[in-house]
Amino acid sequence: MSSFVLLEDGTRFDGEAVGAEGSVTGEVVFTTGMSGYQESMTDPSFARQLITFTTAHVGNYGVSEQAMESDRIHAAGAIMRAAVDYDDAPGAEQGWLSWLKANGIPGIAGVDTRALVRHIREAGSMRGGIFSADVPVSEARERIAAEPSMVGRDLAREVTIAAPTVFAGEGDGPRIVALDTGIKRSIIRNFTSRGATLEIYPCTTPAEELLAADPDGFFLVPGPGDPAALDYIVENIRTLLTTKPVFGICLGHQLLSRAAGLETFKLPFGHRGANHPVKDLRTGRIAITSQNHGFAVAGKPGEVIESELGAAQLTHVNLYDNTIEGIRLLDVPAGCVQYHPEAGPGPNDSLGLFDEFIALFEKAGNAS
Numbered sequence: 188m189s190s191f192v193l194l195e196d197g198t199r200f201d202g203e204a205v206g207a208e209g210s211v212t213g214e215v216v217f218t219t220g221m222s223g224y225q226e227s228m229t230d231p232s233f234a235r236q237l238i239t240f241t242t243a244h245v246g247n248y249g250v251s252e253q254a255m256e257s258d259r260i261h262a263a264g265a266i267m268r269a270a271v272d273y274d275d276a277p278g279a280e281q282g283w284l285s286w287l288k289a290n291g292i293p294g295i296a297g298v299d300t301r302a303l304v305r306h307i308r309e310a311g312s313m314r315g316g317i318f319s320a321d322v323p324v325s326e327a328r329e330r331i332a333a334e335p336s337m338v339g340r341d342l343a344r345e346v347t348i349a350a351p352t353v354f355a356g357e358g359d360g361p362r363i364v365a366l367d368t369g370i371k372r373s374i375i376r377n378f379t380s381r382g383a384t385l386e387i388y389p390c391t392t393p394a395e396e397l398l399a400a401d402p403d404g405f406f407l408v409p410g411p412g413d414p415a416a417l418d419y420i421v422e423n424i425r426t427l428l429t430t431k432p433v434f435g436i437c438l439g440h441q442l443l444s445r446a447a448g449l450e451t452f453k454l455p456f457g458h459r460g461a462n463h464p465v466k467d468l469r470t471g472r473i474a475i476t477s478q479n480h481g482f483a484v485a486g487k488p489g490e491v492i493e494s495e496l497g498a499a500q501l502t503h504v505n506l507y508d509n510t511i512e513g514i515r516l517l518d519v520p521a522g523c524v525q526y527h528p529e530a531g532p533g534p535n536d537s538l539g540l541f542d543e544f545i546a547l548f549e550k551a552g553n554a555s
């Protein structure tokens with residue numbers, strides 16, 4: 188059956204319906220990773236987004252439980268050049284297209300994804316949809332117009348855990364409290380396998396309750412939506428920062444930066460993929476990193492600013508477009524990175540950051 192992608196500016200791409208039947212709207216974004224399609228689809232940060240895969244062939248190695256980044260698919264749909272349903276790869280438990288279908292997620296294949304990506308690179312990420320061929324274009328336009336813009340959208344509330352949950356470490360490492368704005372399993376694994384215990388709280392939990400848990404440190408995790416819509420979390424972070432070490436990844440980086448008084452803004456088409464070079468300006472070291480974000484922190488790479496939380500240094504820079512990819516607070520033990528050290532999916536260059544976080548939390552624990 189044929190189907191089509193329509194963007195809010197009227198641009199249309201035709202293809203063939205795969206996965207579940209039906210139509211869906213969201214923000215159309217693209218990712219350049221050559222593998223990790225299942226991790227991306229189940230990453231809560233992709234909520235309400237339609238992922239265009241620039242890699243030419245998706246589904247080659249099927250899907251499996253161990254590649255899940257959460258308990259379900261969060262992306263709204265998949266846009267592909269070619270897609271296969273192989274389930275005979277070692278480790279495959281199901282075919283990619285059967286899995287999309289079983290989970291009610293529409294996809295489209297046979298799309299000229301190069302043209303689509305070039306269009307988004309020029310015109311910016313925008314709302315759009317995947318529609319069955321029988322949906323009139325006028326109706327498709329109306330459905331796209333009804334989709335809220337990503338700017339100003341609080342999606343952390345939609346994906347956060349319902350009640351506090353503990354993931355016990357494989358050892359007696361520090362106790363870390365994480366505010367769940369959209370955590371990934373690879374982050375949980377990286378802490379627990381290093382002996383740390385992670386206690387995850389709903390993102391709406393008041394600061395007093397988080398402080399009452401009395402952990403060795405707080406962790407701010409990734410998540411979907413606009414960081415500027417999450418002032419209730421930013422206020423909590425300001426309170427937490429006066430007490431214990433705080434580290435953050437991606438949305439967590441954006442929220443910690445906002446707590447320090449920095450602004451965030453929407454990037455034209457975001458950074459999504461597995462090969463983004465990031466330089467730590469303190470050491471000159473460059474890591475190839477996994478990325479998945481549409482917003483960024485504003486500021487000059489290397490700059491030290493006076494913030495409400497003391498001095499803050501903008502320590503990391505993305506070498507593709509010079510945007511900020513990490514900050515360190517100089518007067519309190521806190522810092523964050525915009526990229527994904529958990530590497531799910533992506534390169535392992537930055538895994539050592541988890542050792543750094545844990546060492547700091549351990550030090551804080553020993554001091555108290």
Ligand SMILES: NC(=O)CC[C@H](N)C(=O)O
Binds near residue numbers: 414482
């Ligand atoms: N992976 C993330 O945490 C994404 C953060 C934020 N939603 C953005 O798009 O920039």
